[in-house]
Amino acid sequence: MRTTPxxxxxxxxxxxxxxxxxxxxxxxxxxxxGNLIWYDDDIxxxxxxxxxxxxxxxxxxxxxxxxxxxxFGRQAPAHVLDGWERATGTKAKHVSCWxxxxxxxxxxxxxGPATSRRDSFxxxxxxxxx
Amino acid sequence: MVRHHPDLLSTLPEIIAISNYRTGxxxxxxxxxxxxxxxxxxxxxxxxxxxxxxxxxxxxxxxLAQRRETRTASPPVDRGRGRSLRAERSARARRARSxxxxxxxxxxxxxVASGCGRRLTFVMRDGKQTYGDAPLERLLEWAATAVGIGAxxxxxxxxxxxxxxxxxxxxxxxxxxxxxxxxxTPRIDASMIATAAAALEMAERHRLPAPRLIAAxxxxxxxxxxxxxxxxxxxxxxxx
Numbered sequence: 196m197r198t199t200p201x202x203x204x205x206x207x208x209x210x211x212x213x214x215x216x217x218x219x220x221x222x223x224x225x226x227x228x229g230n231l232i233w234y235d236d237d238i239x240x241x242x243x244x245x246x247x248x249x250x251x252x253x254x255x256x257x258x259x260x261x262x263x264x265x266x267f268g269r270q271a272p273a274h275v276l277d278g279w280e281r282a283t284g285t286k287a288k289h290v291s292c293w294x295x296x297x298x299x300x301x302x303x304x305x306x307g308p309a310t311s312r313r314d315s316f317x318x319x320x321x322x323x324x325x
Numbered sequence: 326m327v328r329h330h331p332d333l334l335s336t337l338p339e340i341i342a343i344s345n346y347r348t349g350x351x352x353x354x355x356x357x358x359x360x361x362x363x364x365x366x367x368x369x370x371x372x373x374x375x376x377x378x379x380x381x382x383x384x385x386x387x388x389l390a391q392r393r394e395t396r397t398a399s400p401p402v403d404r405g406r407g408r409s410l411r412a413e414r415s416a417r418a419r420r421a422r423s424x425x426x427x428x429x430x431x432x433x434x435x436x437v438a439s440g441c442g443r444r445l446t447f448v449m450r451d452g453k454q455t456y457g458d459a460p461l462e463r464l465l466e467w468a469a470t471a472v473g474i475g476a477x478x479x480x481x482x483x484x485x486x487x488x489x490x491x492x493x494x495x496x497x498x499x500x501x502x503x504x505x506x507x508x509x510t511p512r513i514d515a516s517m518i519a520t521a522a523a524a525l526e527m528a529e530r531h532r533l534p535a536p537r538l539i540a541a542x543x544x545x546x547x548x549x550x551x552x553x554x555x556x557x558x559x560x561x562x563x564x565x
Binding site for chain 2: 221223238239240241242243244245246247248
């Protein structure tokens with residue numbers, strides 16, 4: 196599979212880091228803006244659950260963070276995290292790790308500016324992971 | 326933030342799922358119908374208003390949801406031509422079926438794998454044959470009947486290029502219901518359809534904001550007769 200030094204480094208780091216311990220939850224599996232139904236300013240429903248399952252909360256949270264980073268730019272993921280933490284009343288754990296996992300769950304080359312945005316999102320996650 | 330909007334959720338729900346397992350094979354097929362949200366429907370057809378109530382939710386079984394919709398007013402009759410405007414609308418809808426599920430599924434074929442009394446099994450498989458009209462009609466009939474006795478699909482539209490899911494307009498005694506029909510496609514296999522059905526049941530059980538499942542047939546044991554609504558027990562049995 197074609198890859199890049201950044202993706203290879205991230206893959207090695209995530210593999211080394213391992214899956215963070217967490218309480219498994221119901222996950223949607225494909226949270227992106229296209230699967231959200233809005234009602235005024237709220238998300239009224241998530242649709243398209245063909246890849247739902249059980250896993251870490253970070254799977255959905257960070258997939259959406261990655262998606263908005265690619266779509267809207269580097270400021271957007273912070274809003275997702277803030278909203279998630281306010282809604283759940285808890286502080287998200289292992290965000291950097293799941294960010295990296297989400298970023299790795301993309302094709303090597305994306306269309307337009309998406310590749311550079313994905314890479315920027317991934318670099319920030321790796322920097323936080325150390 | 327995800328918040329519950331009871332009014333909206335009452336219009337969101339509903340999926341019809343059919344998965345058909347090929348005997349001894351790995352290919353499974355199955356459509357799912359998801360009703361569109363009021364907002365979506367409003368965009369699609371301003372005149373449609375609807376409400377629905379979930380009337381059954383059994384643990385990890387296909388769910389039948391029954392809706393009560395705003396009864397449509399009796400259509401004015403164009404006496405000059407001797408038939409109602411409603412009939413004309415239906416005729417237009419039938420003509421609109423030219424963009425049919427069959428065309429959306431080119432490259433796939435349906436065949437009746439077995440028939441046992443009133444029970445039919447539909448199997449979707451790769452093939453060069455085109456849809457047979459009868460199985461397609463049976464499939465749509467099943468989906469429509471799950472929405473209401475005497476209901477029928479009057480229009481379908483592919484929502485992903487020429488592939489599924491498909492938006493169905495289902496006409497029934499209380500008016501028109503729009504729904505999304507999901508079926509395996511080259512990019513979505515039957516296991517995903519089954520996963521979606523299970524996930525929707527889980528979401529409903531925990532009152533998560535998601536479409537609601539109307540009915541599912543995960544083994545292709547369709548019972549689709551125009552005079553008979555698919556029964557929850559049949560669907561449950563089909564799911565084992």
